[in-house]
Amino acid sequence: DAGITQSPRHKVTETGTPVTLRCHQTENHRYMYWYRQDPGHGLRLIHYSYGVKDTDKGEVSDGYSVSRSKTEDFLLTLESATSSQTSVYFCAIWDGLWEKLFFGSGTQLSVL
Amino acid sequence: SQQGEEDPQALSIQEGENATMNCSYKTSINNLQWYRQNSGRGLVHLILIRSNEREKHSGRLRVTLDTSKKSSSLLITASRAADTASYFCATDSRTGANSKLTFGKGITLSVRP
Numbered sequence: 747d748a749g750i751t752q753s754p755r756h757k758v759t760e761t762g763t764p765v766t767l768r769c770h771q772t773e774n775h776r777y778m779y780w781y782r783q784d785p786g787h788g789l790r791l792i793h794y795s796y797g798v799k800d801t802d803k804g805e806v807s808d809g810y811s812v813s814r815s816k817t818e819d820f821l822l823t824l825e826s827a828t829s830s831q832t833s834v835y836f837c838a839i840w841d842g843l844w845e846k847l848f849f850g851s852g853t854q855l856s857v858l
Numbered sequence: 859s860q861q862g863e864e865d866p867q868a869l870s871i872q873e874g875e876n877a878t879m880n881c882s883y884k885t886s887i888n889n890l891q892w893y894r895q896n897s898g899r900g901l902v903h904l905i906l907i908r909s910n911e912r913e914k915h916s917g918r919l920r921v922t923l924d925t926s927k928k929s930s931s932l933l934i935t936a937s938r939a940a941d942t943a944s945y946f947c948a949t950d951s952r953t954g955a956n957s958k959l960t961f962g963k964g965i966t967l968s969v970r971p
Binding site: 787790838851 | 893959961962963
């Protein structure tokens with residue numbers, strides 16, 4: 747356990763509403779990532795951060811924004827949720843010493 | 859687009875048998891990693907092999923890397939029911955200090971008791 751907490755664990759929302767998912771880490775790691783996991787697609791990178799206020803896009807960033815105002819928190823926002831954003835969202839941190847990702851437990855998001 | 863492609867998509871074996879899973883990728887890499895995901899959980903790192911390594915062992919895991927063929931294999935020996943999970947390969951095509959792992963679609967392994 748690398749001290750990663752995702753919240754909420756489950757969320758059901760309606761199309762067009764804003765949604766924010768939170769990832770909190772206690773290990774002071776620099777790099778944090780948001781992935782989505784869908785059947786038939788595996789894990790796809792949405793956005794990542796390489797420091798406070800430093801973020802960049804991944805391969806499926808359309809419709810998502812992120813913010814990192816503190817080292818420990820990385821927020822993923824869906825400004826106007828769509829049904830295609832129904833997915834399981836995973837936050838991960840990069841441990842540069844061991845060269846591996848540690849994942850949170852995921853957030854199951856359903857957009858109706 | 860995804861870098862790693864695992865094969866087969868699903869594998870069912872008897873407890874005690876060996877499980878072999880393959881991964882192919884398209885571009886040059888710094889290293890390749892394998893992760894496991896139990897149902898309803900996040901991914902857990904299993905093993906990393908660098909681009910200048912050909913084989914690596916960790917307990918019952920053996921991973922090989924052939925950079926000329928752009929492929930890797932993960933062997934789990936003497937499988938157990940607890941090995942039932944999804945397995946993902948991930949390629950690290952790092953530029954500078956920023957690591958961006960790209961995952962395949964995963965292999966579902968079922969180990970029958």
